[in-house]
Amino acid sequence: MRFYAPKGTTDILPDMAKKWRYLERKASDLFEKYEYEPIVTPIFEHTDVFQRAIGTSTDIVQKEMYTFEDKGGRSLTLRPEGTAPVIRAYVDNNMNQMPQPVKLYYTGPMFRYERPQAGRYRQFFQLGVEAIGSDDPAIDAESILLMIDYFRSVGLKELTLYINSMGCENDRPKYVELLKQYAIAHEQELCKDCRKRVELNPLRLFDCKEESCRRVMEHAPKITDYLDEDCKNHFNAVRRYLDMQGVQYIIKPELVRGLDYYTKTTFEVVSPLLGAQNAIGGGGRYNKLVEEFGGPPTPGIGFAIGLERLTIAVEKEGAFVAMEEKTDAFIAVADKAVKEPAVNLLYALRGAGIATDIDYTGRSLKGQLKYANKKGFRYTIFLGPQELETGIVQVKDMKTSEQYAIKLNELVDWLSNIVKSQTMGSGVTKQS
């Protein structure tokens, strides 16, 4: 093997790509039902877009970014996540002049330089939504409910939803200071990593898996107890909206998430069907981010779903719907002499909207049949000198082995009708 895909990347072959297309189609259908509109932003941005948005002390910025200099000497970075570019685009394009809130969704590759692992790649794909311009707790709930709705719509049953409030600039600094004091008081009992965390990022103390650290943190002050009036009310309102829709959730005060821009609501959905990387979707509110990019004070909230992890979960759930039976036609050329009329027929059928193919490798007639069978064509049309002479072709139903004699000039209609009725028929059968 001479060449291979770079570490942490992989080719998505047709079987997998079809599943992805299905998941993406389901997503855009549902997102649009919630009145979100598509947006496409560049795959790379100026490096400071991410440094500014995500925070210079985060792992993503410190060690995971694909940063390079272009020939003009600009520092650019392959996007490690989708929210920052969307917010940059919002400000860049003066979208605050549009009716608020602006509700957007996107899909595409993200890049993070990490050691690959189950459900983790250096290039990975996300489906995301952002609602910019509202601080209504009902839209926090909408974001969460949309994500849950989507997971249900693709057949996921066992999901755990965690929610939290990270507070805001008024209450969080006080809380972090309090947490720090608590940690310092228990420094003797903390592991080496955690002692560093005390100064660097006290909120991360909750993530440690060391037994002694966990014992300490169990009794640590929880952010949800130190929210100011506004944040507390907001959080309670979000919870009420979730309760109203009967959605189960677990409040997880240690749910911090690794991006600095979050304020108030954060949430995450994990699947028990996955390994260590079990978060299939996560998001939160970011009320300072638009300002950070030089726009007017504008609140926002959104989430992202990992397509690879989602695929694994849906697969494990056995929830991929069976592909619809093909009704495609294959033209078997019985004699090379009629190749040209056969190609004409090929385009006549395609022109009539019938998915059709023909042999391009010079196979024998039997070989063509085998090929048609393996590729799952429903109908094989035999075309040879006889057929051209009589104007009647043989059409074989590959599923039932029945064979029909059809007038060449009626073939398009005949196939169109049968394809139509079968597509409808299969739909009816499926429902009953």
Added chain:
RNA sequence: GUGAUCGUAGCUCAAUUGGUUAGAGCGUCGGACUGUGGCUCCGAAGGCUGUGGGUUCAAGUCCCAUCGGUCACCCCA
């Protein structure tokens, strides 16, 4: 960035304590009285054993390095 584990045909795997020309199944392509698929049978193509060194009379097998895969930590989707 750290640790564990694995690299033999397109895929899944074999190959006695290091010992001749590295095998099988599936898949691909072709054939079984010449214009008809699936089942069965036959045949063919396809490997510098990830790569580079080393030990040895002899390396797929042992050692080192490197590149990949997998899993976990960190962190996240």
